[in-house]
Amino acid sequence: MDGMSPGDGGGRIGLAHGNGGRLTRELVEAVFAAGLGGLLVDHRADAVAVPWDGEEGALVLTTDAFTVQPLEFPGGDIGALAVHGTVNDLAVAGATPRYLTLDVLIEEGLELDRLRRIVASLARAAREAGVRVAAGDTKVVRRGEGGGLYLAATGVGVRPQRVALGLERIRAGDRVLVSGPVGDHGVAVMLAREEFGLRGDLASDCASVLPLTLAVRDREGLRFLRDPTRGGLATVCHEIAAATGLTVRLDEAAIPLRDPVRGVCEMLGYDPLYLACEGRVVAVAAPGAAGEVLAAWRALPQGRAAAVIGTVTKRGGAPVVLETALGGERALEELEDDPLPRIC
Amino acid sequence: MDGMSPGDGGGRIGLAHGNGGRLTRELVEAVFAAGLGGLLVDHRADAVAVPWDGEEGALVLTTDAFTVQPLEFPGGDIGALAVHGTVNDLAVAGATPRYLTLDVLIEEGLELDRLRRIVASLARAAREAGVRVAAGDTKVVRRGEGGGLYLAATGVGVRPQRVALGLERIRAGDRVLVSGPVGDHGVAVMLAREEFGLRGDLASDCASVLPLTLAVRDREGLRFLRDPTRGGLATVCHEIAAATGLTVRLDEAAIPLRDPVRGVCEMLGYDPLYLACEGRVVAVAAPGAAGEVLAAWRALPQGRAAAVIGTVTKRGGAPVVLETALGGERALEELEDDPLPRIC
Numbered sequence: 001m002d003g004m005s006p007g008d009g010g011g012r013i014g015l016a017h018g019n020g021g022r023l024t025r026e027l028v029e030a031v032f033a034a035g036l037g038g039l040l041v042d043h044r045a046d047a048v049a050v051p052w053d054g055e056e057g058a059l060v061l062t063t064d065a066f067t068v069q070p071l072e073f074p075g076g077d078i079g080a081l082a083v084h085g086t087v088n089d090l091a092v093a094g095a096t097p098r099y100l101t102l103d104v105l106i107e108e109g110l111e112l113d114r115l116r117r118i119v120a121s122l123a124r125a126a127r128e129a130g131v132r133v134a135a136g137d138t139k140v141v142r143r144g145e146g147g148g149l150y151l152a153a154t155g156v157g158v159r160p161q162r163v164a165l166g167l168e169r170i171r172a173g174d175r176v177l178v179s180g181p182v183g184d185h186g187v188a189v190m191l192a193r194e195e196f197g198l199r200g201d202l203a204s205d206c207a208s209v210l211p212l213t214l215a216v217r218d219r220e221g222l223r224f225l226r227d228p229t230r231g232g233l234a235t236v237c238h239e240i241a242a243a244t245g246l247t248v249r250l251d252e253a254a255i256p257l258r259d260p261v262r263g264v265c266e267m268l269g270y271d272p273l274y275l276a277c278e279g280r281v282v283a284v285a286a287p288g289a290a291g292e293v294l295a296a297w298r299a300l301p302q303g304r305a306a307a308v309i310g311t312v313t314k315r316g317g318a319p320v321v322l323e324t325a326l327g328g329e330r331a332l333e334e335l336e337d338d339p340l341p342r343i344c
Numbered sequence: 345m346d347g348m349s350p351g352d353g354g355g356r357i358g359l360a361h362g363n364g365g366r367l368t369r370e371l372v373e374a375v376f377a378a379g380l381g382g383l384l385v386d387h388r389a390d391a392v393a394v395p396w397d398g399e400e401g402a403l404v405l406t407t408d409a410f411t412v413q414p415l416e417f418p419g420g421d422i423g424a425l426a427v428h429g430t431v432n433d434l435a436v437a438g439a440t441p442r443y444l445t446l447d448v449l450i451e452e453g454l455e456l457d458r459l460r461r462i463v464a465s466l467a468r469a470a471r472e473a474g475v476r477v478a479a480g481d482t483k484v485v486r487r488g489e490g491g492g493l494y495l496a497a498t499g500v501g502v503r504p505q506r507v508a509l510g511l512e513r514i515r516a517g518d519r520v521l522v523s524g525p526v527g528d529h530g531v532a533v534m535l536a537r538e539e540f541g542l543r544g545d546l547a548s549d550c551a552s553v554l555p556l557t558l559a560v561r562d563r564e565g566l567r568f569l570r571d572p573t574r575g576g577l578a579t580v581c582h583e584i585a586a587a588t589g590l591t592v593r594l595d596e597a598a599i600p601l602r603d604p605v606r607g608v609c610e611m612l613g614y615d616p617l618y619l620a621c622e623g624r625v626v627a628v629a630a631p632g633a634a635g636e637v638l639a640a641w642r643a644l645p646q647g648r649a650a651a652v653i654g655t656v657t658k659r660g661g662a663p664v665v666l667e668t669a670l671g672g673e674r675a676l677e678e679l680e681d682d683p684l685p686r687i688c
Contacts, residue, residue: 020574021679046570047406047437049503059403061478062391063445063498067485093391101407103447103496134405135498141411141686145491152447152496154407154479159393226390230364335365342485 013110018140028138031112032104035119039126041099041134048134050099050156057161060095062086063154069342071118071148073192075184075203076278078151079122081344084208084278085229086155087129091213092225092281094165095157099134100126102153106138107146118149129208131155162218167243169223175290176240176248176310179212179281179303180205181256182233186275187264189343202260207279212303215296221289226282230344234273234320234332236282240312241319250310250332253325273322274335276343284312357454362484372482375456376448379463383470385443385478392478394443394500401505406433407498413686415462415492417536419528419547420622422495423466425688428552428622429573430499431473435557436569436625438509439501443478444470446497450482451490462493473552475499506562511587513567519634520584520592520654523556523625523647524549525600526577530619531608533687546604551623556647559640565633570626574688578617578664578676580626584656585663594654594676597669617666618679620687628656 017027033043041048066082076084083100090097102122106115126133134156188204209227216222228236233255237248250273257272265272279302285293290308297303318331361371377387385392410426420428427444434441446466450459470477478500528549535546553571560566572580577599581592594617601616609616623646629637634652641647662675 016680019679020579023680046433047404047439047499047501049402049404049437049439058393059500060391060393061443061445061500063447063479063496064481065447065449065483065496067449067483089390093393095391095393099405101405101498103407103409103498105409105411105449105494105496135407137408137496139409139411139494141491141494144488147485147489150449150483150485150494152407152409152449152481154445154447154498155391156403156405156500157391235364335363336360336367 011112013106013108013112013140015108015140015142018138024138031115031119032136035116036123036133039123039132041132050134057158060090060093060157060159061154062089063152064089066151066344067147067342068189068344069147070192071114073189073204075188076206077118077121078149079118080125081206081278082151082153083122083125083129084206085344086153087131088209088227090155090157091210092227093159094163094213094217094225095159097129097131097155097157097210099156100131100153102133102136102151104136104138105146105150106140107148108140108143110148125208129210165217165222165224167224167240170240170244170246170284170312172246172312172314173287174223174284174312175287175308176250176312177283177285177290177293177306177308178233178256179297180305181258181261182228182277182280183261183265183272183275184258185278186232186343187261205277205279207302209279209281211300212281212297215300216283216293219289219292221286222283222293223286224284228280228282229276229278231335232274232276233282235335237320237332238334240284245315247313247315247317247319247321248310249313249321249323251323254307254309256305256307273332278344355456357450357452357456357484359452359484359486362482368482375459375463376480379460380467380477383467383476385476394478401502404434404437404439404501404503405498406430407496408433410495410688411491411686412533412688413491414536415458417533417548419532420550421462421465422493423462424469425550425622426495426497427466427469427473428550429688430497431475432553432571434499434501435554436571437503438507438557438561438569439503441473441475441499441501441554443500444475444497446477446480446495448480448482449490449494450484451492452484452487454492469552473554509561509566509568511568511584514584514588514590514628514656516590516656516658517631518567518628518656519631519652520594520656521627521629521634521637521650521652522577522600523641524649525602525605526572526621526624527605527609527616527619528602529622530576530687531605549621549623551646553623553625555644556625556641559644560627560637563633563636565630566627566637567630568628571621572624572626573620573622575679576618576620577626579679581664581676582678584628589659591657591659591661591663591665592654593657593665593667595667598651598653600649600651617676622688
């Protein structure tokens with residue numbers, strides 16, 4: 001690898017690493033194949049046949065691009081985020097993640113050591129979630145054109161036939177739950193940018209939610225699962241309201257929120273209900289099933305702070321209403337301006 | 345859509361189009377859902393279950409990122425290229441393409457009209473190849489950070505159990521074929537950059553190779569198929585030589601090459617054997633099967649110029665040898681410096 005970087009004194013990515021020839025092959029072998037180890041199905045093939053025999057259920061596909069800045073932040077980095085984000089989209093669809101594909105867009109000049117750390121973190125996340133990397137591609141773009149590193153990940157999973165989740169199953173009277181405190185990822189990334197001159201002990205909640213979804217996906221009365229990422233909890237509630245024509249009423253006092261997140265948000269004027277989480281799940285469950293979902297989550301380390309935070313009602317007033325801790329209520333608007341760009 | 349672009353007078357992408365809120369939803373609905381029509385399985389879901397019942401065969405996955413400059417060029421654009429490139433990787437693996445996922449990284453300031461043209465072209469290519477878009481994601485990055493537009497596409501296909509192709513099946517004595525003239529895509533993109541002050545009537549060969557692969561994938565004696573993209577024909581031959589320990593001997597006089605491609609390459613000092621094609625297939629076939637593959641290809645409009653261009657032999661001398669039109673021979677080296685960066 002020391003000879004990998006022509007014209008740059010070694011240790012950094014050059015444009016020629018993206019030309020498809022020897023340097024690309026060496027980059028893939030030394031950084032990706034080495035870093036991913038047995039997780040990579042076959043790094044030499046453009047298209048890979050994956051074992052799928054005897055699998056019962058529907059094939060589920062998801063994809064996301066990741067442009068987070070900075071690339072590394074307390075509690076995670078773009079590599080872990082790409083895996084968890086993709087695994088989590090499959091998990092909340094009721095699926096078991098099986099394979100990922102990975103596209104890596106590298107800006108000329110990126111330090112190889114940083115790339116290696118990110119690949120190692122990505123590999124840990126993939127191992128934890130039980131997914132393998134079936135295919136990948138690497139492109140290098142000119143200095144100044146690529147934000148250091150962008151990732152695009154596609155997830156392939158299988159959903160058992162018995163699992164039945166969807167926005168269309170939600171009914172008035174259903175309860176809304178969240179698996180843990182909201183807004184941690186958004187605040188952690190914001191603080192990591194340093195421009196605010198603040199440092200907290202806050203870390204991103206970036207993690208696989210698969211244990212949380214596997215614990216509840218088969219329960220009767222569970223209607224819908226979603227991970228509140230870009231746009232946060234409020235945006236998931238708007239999705240529910242828009243798809244069902246019902247109103248989501250949230251109880252502010254019941255929404256789990258860490259004190260430092262609350263403090264930073266109050267100081268800087270952010271609403272934590274719009275900030276991204278990367279390791280939480282929102283569930284909608286029939287009234288009789290909400291207690292079971294809550295108990296199942298609280299029994300897991302990831303779900304100890306889970307709570308019932310609201311109810312779905314007939315449409316009355318705004319699509320999403322927050323009953324405030326002071327006894328009043330206010331409409332939560334659909335997200336307009338971006339409070340925190342590039343958080344995923 | 346006219347109200348889509350705050351702060352920019354309309355008609356261009358703004359950072360807020362990537363925030364996950366109303367503007368992102370409007371962008372997805374007005375440009376992607378509208379442009380892709382029925383090709384898009386469900387633009388509202390993060391993860392989509394796709395019908396897969398009764399399908400016989402192996403699941404095949406591939407992925408590629410696309411950073412071509414310029415975004416539009418004679419014979420294609422980044423949208424058509426992303427679909428064809430992905431479909432073609434599945435096709436040469438012997439699979440029938442079924443679904444794509446699509447990640448779109450847009451630079452702030454991109455003209456909406458240009459984005460619409462590219463999505464329309466992408467939709468045409470997808471329709472032609474019979475694939476649907478199962479999932480997608482859109483991110484917006486700051487002006488100067490995204491080269492206008494990057495795409496990442498993942499393809500999901502199914503390969504019938506009877507199809508048996510792979511580098512490990514290649515034997516000494518096998519013949520090498522190509523389905524048409526080489527280097528057109530590389531030269532067309534280069535000329536479209538204008539910096540050379542040249543204009544030709546050359547167009548990219550960017551197209552689906554699926555008709556070519558479906559016509560031959562079941563034939564006994566067919567060993568291996570590959571599309572010669574980044575790094576061109578010479579790079580595919582190096583892949584074969586490296587994987588088998590054999591030598592690939594090419595007959596220069598037999599390699600189909602358009603006169604204008606030859607002319608531009610001679611003038612500018614490029615070797616067309618290293619330039620990308622985006623609509624050609626290289627095949628390796630047993631001696632007794634090569635004639636059948638050639639006849640099957642020549643019967644198709646895409647394969648009229650198909651030719652047997654070489655032989656795989658026991659390793660003698662260099663891994664890849666070109667027998668020149670003048671009766672001599674020279675080694676074709678593995679690609680080092682990039683003759684044409686950003687051609688896909």
